[in-house]
Amino acid sequence: MEKFVIKGGKRLKGTVRISGAKNAAVAVLPAVLLADSPCVIENLPEISDVTAICNCLEALGSKVKYLDNTTVEIDPTGVNSFVVSAAMAKNMRASSYFLGALLGRMKRARVAPPGGCNFGVRPIDQHIKGFEALGAKVSIENGMVEARCQKLGGGSVYLDVVSVGATINIMLAAVKARGTTVIENAAREPHIVDLANFLNSMGANIMGAGTNVIKIRGVEQLNGTTYSVIPDQIEAGTYLVAAAATKGDVTITNVIPKHLESIIAKLVETGATVEQGDEDVRIYLKGRAKKCKVKTMPHPGFPTDMQPQMATLLATADGTSIITEGVWDNRFRYVDQLTLMGAQVQVDGKTAVITGVEKLNSAPVKAVDLRAGAAMIIAGLMAEGTTEIEEIQHIDRGYEKIVEKFTALGADIKRVTDSEAGGLFKAN
Ligand code: EPZ
Numbered sequence: 001m002e003k004f005v006i007k008g009g010k011r012l013k014g015t016v017r018i019s020g021a022k023n024a025a026v027a028v029l030p031a032v033l034l035a036d037s038p039c040v041i042e043n044l045p046e047i048s049d050v051t052a053i054c055n056c057l058e059a060l061g062s063k064v065k066y067l068d069n070t071t072v073e074i075d076p077t078g079v080n081s082f083v084v085s086a087a088m089a090k091n092m093r094a095s096s097y098f099l100g101a102l103l104g105r106m107k108r109a110r111v112a113p114p115g116g117c118n119f120g121v122r123p124i125d126q127h128i129k130g131f132e133a134l135g136a137k138v139s140i141e142n143g144m145v146e147a148r149c150q151k152l153g154g155g156s157v158y159l160d161v162v163s164v165g166a167t168i169n170i171m172l173a174a175v176k177a178r179g180t181t182v183i184e185n186a187a188r189e190p191h192i193v194d195l196a197n198f199l200n201s202m203g204a205n206i207m208g209a210g211t212n213v214i215k216i217r218g219v220e221q222l223n224g225t226t227y228s229v230i231p232d233q234i235e236a237g238t239y240l241v242a243a244a245a246t247k248g249d250v251t252i253t254n255v256i257p258k259h260l261e262s263i264i265a266k267l268v269e270t271g272a273t274v275e276q277g278d279e280d281v282r283i284y285l286k287g288r289a290k291k292c293k294v295k296t297m298p299h300p301g302f303p304t305d306m307q308p309q310m311a312t313l314l315a316t317a318d319g320t321s322i323i324t325e326g327v328w329d330n331r332f333r334y335v336d337q338l339t340l341m342g343a344q345v346q347v348d349g350k351t352a353v354i355t356g357v358e359k360l361n362s363a364p365v366k367a368v369d370l371r372a373g374a375a376m377i378i379a380g381l382m383a384e385g386t387t388e389i390e391e392i393q394h395i396d397r398g399y400e401k402i403v404e405k406f407t408a409l410g411a412d413i414k415r416v417t418d419s420e421a422g423g424l425f426k427a428n
Contacts, residue, residue, distance in 0.1 A: 020045045030101040063075040254280075
C-alpha cells in the first residue's frame with residue numbers, strides 16, 4: 001500500500017498549472033458513445049477515474065488510443081455491448097453516465113450501481129425519473145440497473161433535487177431522442193456546460209446549459225469531433241486553499257477565474273489577497289487566516305467538493321467558523337482525521353463548528369474520500385512535523401500528479417510504500 005509522507009511547515013510558493021476537470025472528463029468520455037465516428041478528447045486529467053472510464057469504453061467495444069498523456073482518440077463505432085459490470089463500475093460514481101449514454105445509443109443499458117466517494121446514501125431516483133420521462137423502463141435486476149425502451153421520445157422532467165448526475169444523464173439520453181426534452185431545476189455546474197458544448201460540437205441541439213432550464217431538441221445523428229475539456233475548478237480551488245493555508249504565494253494557471261468566484265470570495269473573507277488574470281489567479285495570505293461562515297450549495301454556490309479543504313484552512317483561523325453542508329447528508333467523515341491533528345471541530349448534523357487553533361500537529365491519518373484526502377494533504381502541509389496519509393488511492397482518483405505539483409511549489413511531500421514509511425502507523 002502507498003502513503004503520502006509530508007513534512008509540514010513550508011510556505012507554498014510558485015506557479016502550478018491546473019489540469020482538465022475530472023467531473024467534466026467523466027461525463028464527456030461516456031458521451032463519445034453517442035457519436036457515429038471517432039472523437040479526440042484533449043486536456044484530460046491523468047487520474048485513475050479517467051483510466052477507469054476509458055477501460056469501460058474499451059470493454060464495451062470502443063477503440064481507445066492515447067495520443068499523448070492527456071489526449072485520447074476514441075472510436076465508438078464497434079460498440080456492441082450495453083453492459084457495465086460491477087467490476088468496471090465499482091470505483092467510480094460516473095459509471096452511472098453509461099446508463100444515459102448507452103440508452104441514448106442502444107436503447108438499452110445494464111449498469112452496476114456506481115461506486116465512488118461515500119457520503120451516505122447516494123440515490124439515483126432523479127436519473128430514473130428522467131429516463132422514464134423519455135419513455136424508458138427502468139428496473140433493478142440481479143443487482144444491476146437495467147434501462148430499456150423501443151424508442152426514446154422527448155419529455156419534461158422537473159428535478160426534485162438539483163442533481164449534477166441526473167442532469168448529465170438525462171442530457172445524454174435525450175440528445176438523440178425524438179422530440180424535445182426540457183429539464184427544469186437542472187444543475188448549473190461548469191461541467192454541465194462543458195458536456196453541452198461537447199455534445200453541441202458533435203451536432204446536438206442543447207440550449208440553456210448553465211441555467212436551471214435546459215432544452216434539448218433531439219437530433220438523428222452526432223458526428224465525431226475534437227474537444228478540449230475545461231480546467232478543473234476543484235483542483236484549482238484546492239491549490240488556492242493550500243496556498244492560503246501555508247501562508248504562501250501561489251499562482252494557478254490554465255483556469256477559468258469565473259468558475260472560482262465563490263471559492264475566491266470566501267478566501268478573501270479569510271484575509272487572502274487574490275489577483276485575477278484572464279487565465280490565472282494569484283493568491284497570497286499574510287498572517288493568520290480569519291474565521292468565516294461557509295455554506296455549500298449547488299453552483300454557483302460554494303462547492304461541496306471544496307468543503308473539507310476549506311474546513312482545514314479554517315482549523316487554524318482566528319476565531320470560530322461555521323460550515324454548513326447543503327448538498328450531501330454525510331460529508332464530515334474526515335473531521336475525525338482532522339481532530340487527530342489537533343483541530344477543534346464539533347459536528348452536529350450538517351453543521352460543523354470549527355474553533356480555530358494556533359497550529360495543527362502531525363499525525364497518521366487517512367484519506368476517507370477524494371476531497372477529504374486533499375484536505376489531509378493541506379493539513380499535513382500546515383502541520384509541524386511529519387504526517388503520513390493512508391488510503392491515497394482516493395486522492396489518485398481525482399488529482400493529477402499531486403506530489404509533483406506540490407513539490408514544485410516547495411512542499412516536502414513524498415509517495416512511499418508501506419515498507420519505506422517512517423513507521424508512524426506501525427507504532428499505533
Ligand atoms: C457530482 O456527484 C460530483 N461527481 C460530486 O463530486 C459532487 O460532490 C456532486 O456532484 C455535487 O456537486 C461527479 O461529477 C462525478 P448530485 P453527483 O447528483 O452527480 C441528491 C468529487 O469530489 N440526489 O449532484 O453524484 C444526492 O443525494 C465528487 O469530485 C438525489 O436525491 O451528485 C445529493 O444530496 C464527489 N437523487 C444531491 O442530490 C438523485 O437521483 C446532489 O447530488 C441524485 C442525487
